[in-house]
Amino acid sequence: MTDIQLTYKQQSIRPQPDETVLDCLLREGISVPHGCRAGACQSCAMILDSGGVDDDCQRGLSSAQREQGLFLSCLCHPTESLTFHPPSVEELWRRCRVIDRHWLTTDILRLRLNYSGSWRAGQYVTLSLDGQQSRCFSAANHSGSEAFLELHIRHYRNGVISAALAKTENTKPDILVSRPVGEGYIDPRSERHILCIAQGTGLAPARGFMQQLAMEHSTQAFTLVGLLQAKDESYWQYINAEVADSAWKTQLLLYKDQLPLQNLVEFLKSSVSDWRQQQVYLFGSELFIQQTQKICALQGASRQQIFQEAFLAAPL
Numbered sequence: 001m002t003d004i005q006l007t008y009k010q011q012s013i014r015p016q017p018d019e020t021v022l023d024c025l026l027r028e029g030i031s032v033p034h035g036c037r038a039g040a041c042q043s044c045a046m047i048l049d050s051g052g053v054d055d056d057c058q059r060g061l062s063s064a065q066r067e068q069g070l071f072l073s074c075l076c077h078p079t080e081s082l083t084f085h086p087p088s089v090e091e092l093w094r095r096c097r098v099i100d101r102h103w104l105t106t107d108i109l110r111l112r113l114n115y116s117g118s119w120r121a122g123q124y125v126t127l128s129l130d131g132q133q134s135r136c137f138s139a140a141n142h143s144g145s146e147a148f149l150e151l152h153i154r155h156y157r158n159g160v161i162s163a164a165l166a167k168t169e170n171t172k173p174d175i176l177v178s179r180p181v182g183e184g185y186i187d188p189r190s191e192r193h194i195l196c197i198a199q200g201t202g203l204a205p206a207r208g209f210m211q212q213l214a215m216e217h218s219t220q221a222f223t224l225v226g227l228l229q230a231k232d233e234s235y236w237q238y239i240n241a242e243v244a245d246s247a248w249k250t251q252l253l254l255y256k257d258q259l260p261l262q263n264l265v266e267f268l269k270s271s272v273s274d275w276r277q278q279q280v281y282l283f284g285s286e287l288f289i290q291q292t293q294k295i296c297a298l299q300g301a302s303r304q305q306i307f308q309e310a311f312l313a314a315p316l
């Protein structure tokens with residue numbers, strides 16, 4: 001490790017053992033964009049000029065980005081000397097404008113952006129206002145169904161991104177949006193029943209699923225269980241509007257302080273008959289994911305058929 005040297009903008013730094021490239025830059029007081037520090041948001045991407053990185057550091061990047069030499073500095077434990085530079089804004093982000101803002105509850109904001117690319121329901125994008133700080137949000141719609149990207153954003157008073165978006169005027173400023181990523185989408189050719197259990201704004205991807213199933217005239221069975229704080233009940237009305245005349249089953253479990261896990265178990269016992277047929281999607285906080293994953297496994301769900309996406313509990 002002592003022979004390894006990182007060169008960033010003509011500055012040479014020696015990483016410490018077990019340190020990632022991102023940690024090394026930050027320790028040296030070099031300000032670089034970053035968000036999740038877990039390979040999800042892609043805001044810490046760098047472009048290699050020389051040296052090599054493990055494939056794992058390019059996880060989730062497109063083949064064009066990988067060929068270009070992009071890697072995620074938060075995942076990269078250097079094993080040889082590297083020289084790299086930051087991508088330009090245009091190389092990493094698309095500039096989008098807000099075309100509609102609407103408060104679905106007192107603290108859940110619906111944001112519609114003029115994002116012109118395509119994405120799959122269940123994927124997520126990273127949003128940034130300055131290219132420095134960023135946060136991931138799941139798409140709340142299916143790209144084939146509407147000509148905008150819809151996001152549901154919980155407003156945290158201390159959250160840099162959510163507070164800034166809450167104040168943003170309708171058309172300004174530009175919002176930087178990453179390429180959509182994530183593997184949590186549904187396969188319309190699958191015969192499995194879809195069971196989606198979501199907490200709070202984890203309901204956003206579930207709404208996208210429903211739009212996709214409706215658009216594709218899918219006959220897949222779909223069950224949605226939403227766990228919401230009592231104050232967010234109107235959010236459920238908005239999500240549930242997608243159900244319309246479908247045969248889908250939906251269930252709202254409201255709570256104040258504690259998650260109503262016993263009610264969830266009872267609902268699953270009475271509603272899900274064949275767990276081998278279920279494809280399970282869990283969206284919510286890390287604790288919620290841990291608890292619901294255990295519940296579903298105990299009920300009989302195969303771990304291979306459980307997809308989970310934990311959302312950041314802490315504001316950014």
Ligand code: FES
Nearest residue numbers: 035036037042074
């Ligand atoms: S900070 Fe590296 S991917 Fe989010």
